[in-house]
Amino acid sequence: MLQQYQNIYQISRENTGLTQEKASELLDISVESLRAYENDKRIPNNQIVAKMVSIYNNNLLGYEHVRRTTEAGVMFLPQLEMKSLSSITLKLHKEIKDYLKKEDDFIDIVEDDVIDEDEEEVWNDVMEKLEGIYEAILKLKFSRNMKTQKEV
DSSP, X not given: OOGGGSOHHHHHHHHHTOOHHHHHHHHTSOHHHHHHHHTTSSXXXXXXXXXXXXXXXXXXXXXXXXXXXXXXXXXXXXXXXXOOHHHHHHHHHHHHHHHHHHHHHHHHHHTTTOOOGGGHHHHHHHHHHHHHXXXXXXXXXXXXXXXXOOOO
């Protein structure tokens, strides 16, 4: 089966080398329930996902679960395209450097607690830079075990 058609729960379990039987035992759920989660028939509740995160040692699974299954996650959490640790680190460095080029303008905008119409363009540009930093930090945080994990 192609990875893009596997779901996040299955990929995470397989990355640990656990069978469905062993994982369901550790999760204290039936094999049928785990199969339902892995075949997109049901969405596991947050307590089960918390156990999966712990047992599978995969914090990205928790992030992706919230991002994909909650309205707030869909609205506010960026989709993370995971890459190598060095690539992520270089991206973070670049994003920080890009922000620092705008830092003085940003301070000028916010010092009066008002974003004037003529400041809007710079404000939006800085917010974009900060979003890039935020996303790069998340990727870095979740990349810890990337050598042993497939992309979730």
